[in-house]
Every structure is written in structure tokens, then in C-alpha cells.
Amino acid sequence: xxxxxxxxxxxxxxxxxxxxxxxxxxxxxxxxxxxxxxxxxxxxxxxxxxxxxxxxxxxxxxxxxxxxxxxxxxxxxxxxxxxxxxxxxxxxxxxxxxxxxxxxxxxxxxxxxxxxxxxxxxxxxxxxxxxxxxxxxxxxxxxxxxxxxxxxxxxxxxxxxxxxxxxxxxxxxxxxxxxxxxxxxxxxxxxxxxxxxxxxxxxxxxxxxxxxxxxxxxxxxxxxxxxxxxxxxxxxxxxxxxxxxxxxxxxxxxxxxxxxxxxxxxxxxxxxxxxxxxxxxxxxxxxxxxxxxxxxxxxxxxxxxxxxxxxxxxxxxxxxxxxxxxxxxxxxxxxxxxxxxxxxxxxxxxxxxxxxxxxxxxxxxxxxxxxxxxxxxxxxxxxxxxxxxxxxxxxxxxxxxxxxxxxxxxxxxxxxxxxxxxxxxxxxx
Numbered sequence: 407x408x409x410x411x412x413x414x415x416x417x418x419x420x421x422x423x424x425x426x427x428x429x430x431x432x433x434x435x436x437x438x439x440x441x442x443x444x445x446x447x448x449x450x451x452x453x454x455x456x457x458x459x460x461x462x463x464x465x466x467x468x469x470x471x472x473x474x475x476x477x478x479x480x481x482x483x484x485x486x487x488x489x490x491x492x493x494x495x496x497x498x499x500x501x502x503x504x505x506x507x508x509x510x511x512x513x514x515x516x517x518x519x520x521x522x523x524x525x526x527x528x529x530x531x532x533x534x535x536x537x538x539x540x541x542x543x544x545x546x547x548x549x550x551x552x553x554x555x556x557x558x559x560x561x562x563x564x565x566x567x568x569x570x571x572x573x574x575x576x577x578x579x580x581x582x583x584x585x586x587x588x589x590x591x592x593x594x595x596x597x598x599x600x601x602x603x604x605x606x607x608x609x610x611x612x613x614x615x616x617x618x619x620x621x622x623x624x625x626x627x628x629x630x631x632x633x634x635x636x637x638x639x640x641x642x643x644x645x646x647x648x649x650x651x652x653x654x655x656x657x658x659x660x661x662x663x664x665x666x667x668x669x670x671x672x673x674x675x676x677x678x679x680x681x682x683x684x685x686x687x688x689x690x691x692x693x694x695x696x697x698x699x700x701x702x703x704x705x706x707x708x709x710x711x712x713x714x715x716x717x718x719x720x721x722x723x724x725x726x727x728x729x730x731x732x733x734x735x736x737x738x739x740x741x742x743x744x745x746x747x748x749x750x751x752x753x754x755x756x757x758x759x760x761x762x763x764x765x766x767x768x769x770x771x772x773x774x775x776x777x778x779x780x781x782x783x784x785x786x787x788x789x790x791x792x793x794x795x796x797x798x799x800x801x802x803x804x805x806x807x808x809x810x811x812x813x814x815x816x817x818x819x820x821x822x823x824x825x826x827x828x829x830x831x832x833x834x835x
Contacts (some may be wrong), residue, residue: 421773422792425580434463439786447585448780453800453814454788458760459645460805461723474536474718475795482711485679487701490711499688500722505652505724506674507662508690510697513712515662517677520687523705524637524673528605529563530574542801543575544603546592549619551607552583559605567797587623594631604634610643614790616757618647620657625670632669640674645681646760648768651727651734666692673832681727684720686712737804744802747815762800770825772796778824783817
């Protein structure tokens with residue numbers, strides 16, 4: 407423990423440790439937040455929630471969660487393959503499959519488990535079967551800015567429990583430069599071998615940069631590798647891009663069937679913590695065998711199934727999205743408005759989605775900027791200074807009004823001006 411204690415002391419002293427606030431009340435985008443270090447409370451307008459469609463406060467969604475508790479209790483107390491599967495799971499899987507246009511879906515308690523189970527299952531299969539031999543190596547190409555759940559899963563793909571127990575063949579993982587299709591193509595030409603099982607995996611919308619993966623170009627490259635698999639993590643794409651919030655395939659006007667017709671296998675991960683007012687994740691595929699395999703992968707078999715209220719909330723949320731595409735249209739309109747306002751005031755707002763990173767000048771500390779926004783203007787934004795290039799990570803949602811977005815921009819301008827003035831040297835006559 408000495409190493410941990412020494413490291414954490416250095417982290418505290420460097421001011422890289424993130425601030426953690428306690429929320430006491432939420433209503434729409436208004437929150438009551440406590441600073442646990444001082445005990446001070448703030449009433450804030452938030453621009454750092456991932457509740458992109460505002461469904462967390464939906465009466466229908468809340469009632470669905472309550473009803474599920476009365477029918478099933480608060481937990482299933484087991485994994486799906488034992489006694490933990492309920493009818494709500496089947497309904498949610500069917501709803502996701504229809505939403506993503508892939509017929510088979512498997513639920514998980516979060517995205518990290520979903521990605522790890524996918525890698526365990528796809529790369530190493532599951533339990534040993536007498537007389538069955540798995541000899542084909544797997545080559546995984548991954549965007550260098552993929553979410554941590556992908557990074558964790560792929561870097562462990564060659565030493566996870568599947569390989570330890572089944573003696574399955576090697577997995578080779580090669581990163582490619584962010585959204586650089588020339589680099590992806592070069593890496594495939596260089597590293598793909600005859601007989602390899604090829605997987606390309608990417609965020610659909612990148613969580614820190616707010617940009618969209620170039621799916622059409624990715625598919626064009628994979629045309630040269632029949633049978634290859636393309637995995638899209640749609641955590642920030644579902645409910646946010648595409649005319650009805652269907653995600654990256656709808657955004658580009660591509661059907662999953664057309665991808666299959668090209669000899670490429672699409673797999674989609676959907677998460678519920680952003681657009682679906684809940685928690686949990688799902689893997690969807692055209693292959694029933696792959697989805698059944700996930701049931702017996704080492705990651706799945708010992709993990710509790712998604713709790714009834716979370717399942718019900720996600721189910722009702724997805725139904726709300728599919729029945730009310732105007733929610734998605736409002737989100738996209740708000741995104742365009744807020745981005746244009748930030749750019750007009752000289753802020754460097756990158757990306758193209760409702761995830762709006764504002765890159766900060768080197769002389770401005772995002773943590774200090776966000777703290778001043780909170781204390782002086784009652785606006786809450788997320789400062790990022792310890793895992794990416796310093797920035798404010800702002801998220802627009804469907805509930806924001808133009809007045810609220812104007813309030814954010816005005817506060818940012820005032821804070822920038824105040825900090826810039828404080829850093830100017832005083833002239834001596």
C-alpha cells in the first residue's frame with residue numbers, strides 16, 4: 407500500500423485529482439450540488455449531463471421502473487443463464503434489435519462488461535469442447551481515441567480467461583491514428599495474414615472529441631477483407647445522430663443488411679446511460695450463434711443480469727425515442743445552435759455532435775475555469791485536464807432552451823475575459 411499512498415499524495419498535490427460533487431436534487435437541467443470539501447451548496451444549470459433526450463425525468467420512464475420493482479423486486483439476484491432472466495429482458499432485447507436492425511441482442515450490466523464479453527467470446531470462444539480445435543488468429547484494429555471500455559477489452563484480448571483456459575490462438579491488436587482511413591488501410595495491408603479473423607472496432611461518436619467515425623470509408627476498406635467484422639460502439643450515437651436517433655448507420659444512410667451483403671459483419675454496442683435514462687448495455691448482431699456464445703463467455707456467466715427497474719427504464723425510454731422522433735430533432739437543433747453561438751464568440755468548439763469539446767488556451771486551466779463558472783454564474787460544465795488535451799466538455803440536450811444556452815455562452819465569455827485580464831502583466835510607468 408505504500409506505493410499507492412505515495413502515488414495518491416503526488417496526485418493530490420499536482421491538482422490532477424478530479425473534483426467530486428454531490429447532487430441532492432435534479433429537475434430537468436437544474437441541479438442542487440454540494441461541494442463535499444466545503445459543504446457549500448450550489449443551485450446550477452448543468453451542461454455536463456449525458457441525459458441527452460431528457461428522459462431521466464420522464465413520468466412514463468419513472469413509472470415503468472416503479473412498476474418493475476413491484477413485479478420483480480429490485481434485483482434478479484443471479485446471472486441470466488441461471489435464474490436471472492425475466493420477461494423484461496426479452497422485451498428490451500427485441501426493442502433494441504428492432505431499433506438497430508440486427509435481429510439478435512444480448513444485455514449486459516454496463517459497456518465494460520459488454521466489450522470484454524465480446525472480446526472473450528469472439529477471440530477465444532468459451533468452454534473447451536472435446537474434439538474442437540480453434541486455430542485461427544484474430545487481428546483487431548482499434549482507433550487510438552476509442553473509449554476506455556474498448557481499450558481495456560482489446561488490450562486484454564490476448565490474456566483474458568478465455569485464452570488462459572482454452573489455449574486459443576494469438577490475438578494481435580494494432581491501433582490506427584484517429585479516424586485516419588489511410589492509416590487503417592496501411593495497417594491492414596501490413597498486418598493481415600491469410601486465414602486471420604479481422605475485426606475493426608471504433609466509437610461511433612467519440613466521447614471526448616465529439617466527432618463521428620467515417621463509417622462509409624471504413625466499409626470501403628473492409629470490402630477487401632471478406633468476412634471481416636466491424637464493431638461500432640454507439641454509446642454517444644444512439645438517440646443523438648441519425649434522423650430518428652438510430653445511430654451511425656442511419657446518420658450515413660447505410661443499412662446493416664447492405665453491410666452484410668458486402669460480406670462484412672456488423673456488430674453494434676448500445677448503452678442506456680445516455681439516451682435511454684438507465685444503465686446497462688447490449689451487443690446486437692445478425693448472428694444468433696454469436697449472441698448465444700456471449701451467454702457462456704467467461705465475462706457473462708458469472709455476472710448478475712440487468713436489474714428490473716433499470717431494464718424497464720431502458721425499455722420505456724427506447725420506446726419513447728422511437729415514438730417521438732421530435733426529441734431527437736430538438737437535440738440536434740440545440741446542438742447546432744449552441745455550437746454556432748460558441749464559435750461566434752471565438753471559442754474553439756471541435757467535433758460535430760451534442761458532445762461539444764471546447765479546447766482551452768494553454769494559459770487557462772479548465773478546472774479553474776469551470777470552478778469560476780460554477781461559483782460566479784451558477785453554470786456547471788465538465789473540465790477535462792487529466793485524460794485528454796485540456797478542454798471543457800459541454801453536452802447539449804433536448805431540454806436546453808435557447809435562453810439557457812445563451813446563459814452558458816455569456817458566462818463563458820465573462821469567465822474567459824476575467825481570467826485573461828487577471829493574467830495580463832501590470833505595466834509600470
